[in-house]
Amino acid sequence: MAQEDRELHRADxxxxxxxxxxxxxxxxxxxxxxxxxxxxxxxxxxxxVDEKSVDIQVEHNVLTIAGRVxxxxxxxxxxxxxxxxxxxxxxxxxxxxxxxxxxxEASVRNGVLEIxxxxxxxxxxxxxxxxxx
Amino acid sequence: MFWTDLERMMGRFREQSGVRxxxxxxxDDTPTHTAADFPAVNIWNGAEAYVLxxxxxxxxPDQLDVAVVGDTVTIRGSRAPLVLKKGxxxxxxERGYGxxxxxxxxxxxxxxQKVEARYARGVLTLRMPRAEAEMPRKIALxxx
Numbered sequence: 001m002a003q004e005d006r007e008l009h010r011a012d013x014x015x016x017x018x019x020x021x022x023x024x025x026x027x028x029x030x031x032x033x034x035x036x037x038x039x040x041x042x043x044x045x046x047x048x049v050d051e052k053s054v055d056i057q058v059e060h061n062v063l064t065i066a067g068r069v070x071x072x073x074x075x076x077x078x079x080x081x082x083x084x085x086x087x088x089x090x091x092x093x094x095x096x097x098x099x100x101x102x103x104x105e106a107s108v109r110n111g112v113l114e115i116x117x118x119x120x121x122x123x124x125x126x127x128x129x130x131x132x133x
Numbered sequence: 134m135f136w137t138d139l140e141r142m143m144g145r146f147r148e149q150s151g152v153r154x155x156x157x158x159x160x161d162d163t164p165t166h167t168a169a170d171f172p173a174v175n176i177w178n179g180a181e182a183y184v185l186x187x188x189x190x191x192x193x194p195d196q197l198d199v200a201v202v203g204d205t206v207t208i209r210g211s212r213a214p215l216v217l218k219k220g221x222x223x224x225x226x227e228r229g230y231g232x233x234x235x236x237x238x239x240x241x242x243x244x245x246q247k248v249e250a251r252y253a254r255g256v257l258t259l260r261m262p263r264a265e266a267e268m269p270r271k272i273a274l275x276x277x
Contacts, residue, residue, distance in 0.1 A: 030227035037220050045228050047188035047255035072258075074184045077177035084173040084188055111190035111255015 025087035029065070029113070033093075038124050040099065040117040046089045047111035054108055056115065058101050063093045065113060098123035171233045172208065172257070182262040183239055190255030191228075197252060199259060201245040206261060207236040242267050 031044040046054070048069030055066045069086040095101075095117065103118040177184040187208060189197065197210040211232040217223065242264040249260040 030229075032215060032226050032228050033224040034215070034217065035222050035224055036218070040224075043215070043228065045190040045255070047190040050254045072186065074177050074179070077179040077182075077184050079175060080178040081174075081176040083170070084175060110192060110252075111188075 025085040027087065027089050028091050029067075029089045031091065031093075038119055040119070042093065042113075042115040042117065044089075044091065044113045044115075045111065046108070046113050048086055049089060049108060049111055049113065051108045054106075054113060056104075056106050056113075058095070058104065061095045061097070061099075061101075063095055063104075063115070063117070064090070065092075065115070066090045067113070170235060172235060174235075174237060176237070176239075181268060182260060183243070185237065185257075185259040185261065187257040187259075188255065189252075189257050192252070192255070194252045197257065199248070199250050199257075201243050201248050201261065204239045204242045205236050206239065206243065206248075206259065207234065208257065209234045 029044040029046045031042055034041040034043070042063070042065075044065060046065075046067045046069075049067035053068050053070075055064075057064045057066075067089040069089070071086050098119050100118045100120045104115060106113065106115040108114075172187040172189045174185055174187045177186075185206065189208075189210060192210050192212055196212070197208070200207045200209070209232075212230040214230040239261065244262045244264045247262045251258045
């Protein structure tokens with residue numbers, strides 16, 4: 001048996017069987033936050049998540065994003081080498097009073113979650129016209 | 134910010150959280166898996182093929198290139214940076230962008246013609262049959 005084959009089997013016996021016994025892994029998704037004139041945009045990397053497996057909630061000005069990734073099963077294949085685990089993504093952000101909670105919109109594309117949080121009208125910039133004296 | 138910066142950050146995150154520790158004993162004969170290896174891959178062994186999955190969120194499939202030569206598969210791609218319009222500001226930048234390339238050596242040669250690639254939900258899945266000539270063959274014994 002080739003050296004690589006032995007390595008594969010060793011990885012299978014040690015790392016993976018141990019991982020499977022552990023409780024489901026929890027990950028904090030990396031996120032970018034952008035402020036525009038009329039809204040805040042949260043963009044989070046959640047590979048493996050789609051619109052059916054993502055959950056977004058706002059409660060007491062806390063935005064919670066969560067997503068579950070089912071472990072893929074390939075019939076007739078055995079996991080031989082593992083660098084990443086799948087499980088649950090979760091993260092919370094505290095919102096200011098400036099956010100219009102009722103206007104929040106979200107979408108998921110290619111494992112990236114994008115949430116648009118519109119600002120309440122009073123928090124948007126208003127241009128004040130200055131009259132000549 | 135380049136993808137390698139993201140990986141350094143991810144490495145720190147992995148160390149802190151302890152949920153994704155570095156894998157000992159790498160597939161391609163490097164002594165240990167380091168955080169600089171992007172994308173992270175899982176590899177599944179079958180009797181006649183391998184399946185490789187890689188987490189690459191937010192890539193335009195047109196910007197993803199998979200090449201197979203012999204026993205090595207190379208994944209190459211890039212993620213465009215977010216461009217702010219006038220008046221927009223970043224409050225937080227954790228996600229990486231830029232170019233990445235990673236080559237993974239499999240234990241046996243692959244049939245490059247039959248490799249299937251699928252990109253869904255930010256996960257790349259490659260089905261890579263082993264080369265026909267390298268398959269185990271049952272030899273019939275002739276009786277004298």
